[in-house]
Amino acid sequence: MKKKPRRKCTVCREWFHPTRDGQFVCSFECASAHGKAANDAAKAAAQLQVKQQQKKAAKSERKRQAERRMAVKPLxxxxxxxxxxxxxxxxxxxxxxxxxxxxxxxxxxYHAGHYRTTGANPELRFDEDNCHKQCSVCNNHLSGNLTSYRPALIAKIGQARFDALMGPHALPKWTMDDYIRIRDKYRAKLRELKKQEAA
Structure with missing residues (x-):
């Protein structure tokens, strides 16, 4: 019978002539070491899989707890x-x-001072034409200093937008999801402004 071509043992890396198909080790000792290594690798893979599942379960639990915490937060x-x-x-x-x-x-x-107050006009709380940079003295101690605010606001946004601001507005019934959407929108707009300045 023709000798099979020699190959390197996967354990000791010595050359040998295999006696059967699929033989990758040269001796019983190498076969035993190979089997142990395969078992160790299988154990390590199983442990890794268990760790990954535990990590995934912990992440899922944290997310569920965060959602539960959010659900009990007041509006x-x-x-x-x-x-x-x-x-x-x-x-x-x-x-x-x-x-x-x-x-x-x-x-x-500096504050973000509203021209039409959020107490009297809650519908204009998030109107960008209604809110501008204002020092704490004008905003807190002078109740918005509206006599000086008005002409400066008209000069900044124009008469047409000022008239629209002073006109009637529907009072929206904002829900928790609306406030989350508004929060995310203005966080994104702020990031975009900072990115533009950095560029």
């Missing part, structure tokens, strides 16, 4: 988040401008 939590995202955008949009009311530029704190 005011989402209103606050949406308002914060909107205000951050307004302050960044107007970052190079002076206070819309007193026309001063200082190192103090």
């Amino acid at each position: 005011s939590y989402f209103i606050k988040q949406a308002q914060q995202a909107f205000n951050d955008f307004i302050r960044y949009r107007d970052r190079h401008l002076t206070c819309i009311s007193c026309d001063r530029h200082h190192d103090g704190q």
Whole structure:
């Protein structure tokens, strides 16, 4: 019978002539070591699979808990988040401008000041024409300093947009999903502005 072509043992890397098809080891010792290595590899693969499943289950559980935590949050939590995202955008949009009311530029704190207040006009809470960079003195201590705010606002947005702002507006019935959408929208707009400035 013709000798089979020699090959390298997969364990000890020595050359040998196999006696049967599919033989990859040269001796019983190498076959035993190969079997042990295969078993170890199978065990390691099984352990890895178990770890991955545990990780996936933990991630799924964290997500479920986060959803449950969100479900019990009051609507005011989402209103606050949406308002914060909107205000951050307004302050960044107007970052190079002076206070819309007193026309001063200082190192103090700046707010996102609404011309028509959110208490009296909640429908204009997230209207970009209604909100502009304003110093804390005008916004807090001078109740918005509206006498100076008005002419500066008309000069900034134009008479037509000012008239539209002062006109009647339907009061939307915002839900939690609406506030989340508004929050995400203004976070995205802020990121886009920062990206444009960095470019």
